[in-house]
Amino acid sequence: MDSSDTNALKMDFVSSEALKESSSMEKISMIVDKVKEGDLLVIEGGLTPAEEAELIETTMREIDIENFVGIDIYTLEKDKSSFFGLSKKKAIGITIIGPANVMKTVKKRENFLSMIANLGDSGASLH
């Protein structure tokens, strides 16, 4: 995102296909690089627990106190049938990751996520 345009929010939507060939390290680097630039990422599917832990670790290393204070992550789950539909499990449908200072207010209910982004003096609402 152009750093001079502080009232704009860039959102990237990434399909699971696009990440299929990426290694965990590539995924995490891509996420942290984009979020550090101020982008909001919406990813189809989720990260593995090990990738989530690695993402938190990488984020902590990248926090520079003044400009980048970390990330916020939210997920929306969906039902996933397995074993010929006999058992139902929850799977992550989409993952939303953004800069912590931008994702100000997030309300989450089952099957619904509402977020208000804080962009300098203005605000943007995403539902």
Next chain:
Amino acid sequence: MPKFLKRNFLRNIFNKLIGKDKKLKIGLYGHPNSGKTTLANTMTNDWLGKPIGLISEIPHETRRVYRQERVKIEYDDVELDFDIVDTPGIATKIDYKNFLQFGLSEQEAKERAKEATKGIIEAIKWLDDVTGVLLVVDATQDPLTQANITIMGNLEARKIPFVIVANKIDLPEASAERITSVFPQHTVVPISALHGENTGDLYQAMVEKFN
């Protein structure tokens, strides 16, 4: 069977179960200010007669891992001998400005934030070493946070047994039921670490879960 023989018998079975060389290391994990160190202090006070670390209302008071070796708890004649690993609270963000409201200077707040980032990395690294976990959740807050989900996901993936501790039930806004309803498949024990309320239930759950 006399009590002391029964105790030795159970201890021997327990030692065989865990293997002689395998040392139990119980990690206390959770958000900043969920009460991990308060609980660690309650446990070490109860069983060793001394506290493990300092507590504070300012988040990220614990910024490095503290370890207390050889804590023995006993429940129903079964002893659990383990090390307590008190870890810094795990979060996905740290803004030094949040510390200013607690009266810290800007320099102190920035220093605390820097140390906190390192503490979180250390806490995550310790997931490779702990053999059991008490996930301490503030019962006055929403338990469905990324930090809790990440911790639990990693524990499940690594097959590390854990007990969810619904802490701060002494506060009127606390709801242990909310935690139980969100994580029905896991053992949830409501306690007040500060007042030592229900800690007997927790020790029982630990003996059952970590044996």
